[in-house]
Amino acid sequence: MSAVLSEVECPRPALQDDIAVVLLGTGKVGGAFLQLLRTRAGAKLRLVGAANSRYQKTTPAELAEWRLRERLDAGGEIRDNRGLLRALHASPAAARVVIDATASGHLAACHPEWLAAGCHVVTANKALAGGTLHGWHALHAACNSRARYGDSATVGAGLPALSTLRRLCQCGDPPSRIEGVFSGSLSYLFNQFDGRQPFSTLLQNACALGYTEPDPRSDLSGEDVARKLLILARSAGHPLERAQLDVEGLVPEALRVVERDMFRARMHELDESLAARHAQATARGCVLRYLARFDAGGKARVGLAEVPPEHPAARLSGADNLFAFTTPRYRNRPLVIQGAGAGSEVTAQALLGDILAMA
Ligand SMILES: NC(=O)c1ccc[n+]([C@@H]2O[C@H](COP(=O)([O-])OP(=O)(O)OC[C@H]3O[C@@H](n4cnc5c(N)ncnc54)[C@H](OP(=O)(O)O)[C@@H]3O)[C@@H](O)[C@H]2O)c1
Structure with missing residues (x-):
């Protein structure tokens, strides 16, 4: 025994x-x-x-x-x-x-x-x-x-995002910027999205791999990422309200209230506008990432962003999360934490x- x-x-x-x-x-x-x-x-x-x-x-x-x-x-x-x-x-x-x-x-x-x-x-x-x-x-x-x-x-x-942030604050080195990719599913989708396959095909793959919630609109709405950004900003001493956050959801208005199965059947309706965003980013030498960003001045945004190749988020792969803290002491290059952000x-x-x- x-x-x-x-x-x-x-x-x-x-x-x-x-x-x-x-x-x-x-x-x-x-x-x-x-x-x-x-x-x-x-x-x-x-x-x-x-x-x-x-x-x-x-x-x-x-x-x-x-x-x-x-x-x-x-x-x-x-x-x-x-x-x-x-x-x-x-x-x-x-x-x-x-x-x-x-x-x-x-x-x-x-x-x-x-x-x-x-x-x-x-x-x-x-x-x-x-x-x-x-x-x-x-x-x-x-x-x-x-x-x-x-x-x-x-x-x-399991990543030490909050503990690192709090230690920075305790040491008198609070972030002037908190930035990153806080969603495994959105990380996977935009790390894969290179214009060769429609976005909806990648979304279907992400659903099949279990990277998304059963209703992928929960991920695509950006609300989960918004909650994480609020927790990070508040933990750094900024009493941020949800209303002060600019959140760009990726679900077109017409698909927000339909049944889950209907949404899945109409996912291809996301393709055209996202293909155009991808083409614009590529023309400027950038890649698209679903980024959360908070500036200590008070600006806070969650949504699609074009990032240049030298940005840490441009090098992400798989479904990794990334947290980048720019502080007075990490002012030239941010302190970066990267790895599996779900599981x-x-x-x-x-x-x-x-x-x-x-x-
Ligand atoms: N999964 C991940 O990788 C991950 C990563 C980071 C954070 N999280 C967070 O962790 C939490 C759990 O995630 P999960 O993936 O484990 O979800 P899940 O598989 O859907 O499990 C949720 C559990 O909560 C139970 N529950 C719901 N309401 C309850 C209540 N009033 N009292 C007691 N139990 C209740 C459910 O019970 P029933 O079985 O009866 O429905 C179920 O057992 C979520 O807040 C999620 O955002 C998850």
């Missing part, structure tokens, strides 16, 4: 130096996080509750079972945040953490309440921090010496990293 199996059959009693965690969301990221709990790095974490949108489990025996994710899909206690928090507070662990691996705005709105109740919150869900400025302020007002907010996974998945494993790792850093 393997060591892991015997652990499953005889759950360890919670110890006072453990970290008690409740996991909200057992989808791609939450599922990868459950896998991490079974590794040495996750050994100090005690799962005391887990939930999807319909069911939850809070008993040690059920939580220790194999295939917890599938078992939750099949049933459990009816969803109730209070039951999960009760389980968290009943734990004798030294630290208590709520992990939000959902995209639920309703759950994100609870983050300040959980922090105020003395629980750390670690999240991949950017709905609150990247939403209204009011929500951002509520969040930071609720953080205190007992309860911290781990948000690394909200921007760049369940790296995102789950960012959640674990935040939890371990807090504890």
